[in-house]
Amino acid sequence: MTSRKLDRDFYARGALEVAPELLNKVLMAPDGRTGRIVEVEAYRGADDPGSHGFRGPTRRNATMFGPPGHLYVYFTYGMHWCANVVAETAGVAAAVLLRALTPLDGLDAMYAARGPVARRDRDLCSGPAKLTQALGIDGALDGSNLITADRSVTIVDDGTPPPPDPAVTLRIGLTNGADLPWRFHVPDAPDVSRR
Secondary structure: OOOEEOOHHHHOOOHHHHHHHHOOOEEEOOOOOEEEEEEEEEEEOOOOOOOOOOOOOOOOOHHHHOOOOEEEEEEEOOOEEEEEEEOOOOOOOEEEEEEEEEEEEOHHHHHHHHHHHOOOHHHOOOOHHHHHHHHOOOHHHOOOEOOOOOOOOEEEEOOOOOOOOOEEEOOOOOOOOOOOOOEEEOOOOOOOOOO
16 A cells, blocks of 8 residues: 555644544654654643643744644753644644654664664654654754655555554653543554553
8 A cells, every 4th residue: 555645634633633543654754764653642732731832832842833744843851852743723732742653664773773772673662752763853853844744754644544442541751731631552552652
């Protein structure tokens, strides 16, 4: 089956609609490294205290308030990059954090990028910071247009449907908004960050 890039209509919906439908889509990095999305978390703006958009736009979160179908990449804990897919519409903060991938292509490059901490395939992309490191995603890709692949990063549908009954849990690692069940993952996928 031929892969097709997701269009603007796919992304131009609420984060809680987009998030579970991103499961089993394929994230493609600029140099050919790819992974199947198996875990995500939805984030919204003013009604979501766990979101970067909760207090309004800043220079750091500007991409999150931009048009849907872009990549919002931010630096956290002074050491890690995290990648999000922007949803909704311009001016509304909504994004889906990519939490885990199943590696598909470019595993040698992923192992090289992850270094000695990666001893098995499951160690490559089983967390938001791991997957960005494994795929070479950093702040230079913030604002990338996933629809046009202007910086050679995109998300495609290769014909694998999202799971009919995704696992739904609370989001991970939050103090505020930790009570919202907005984390979705492919049941039994070995690469999810946490069961």
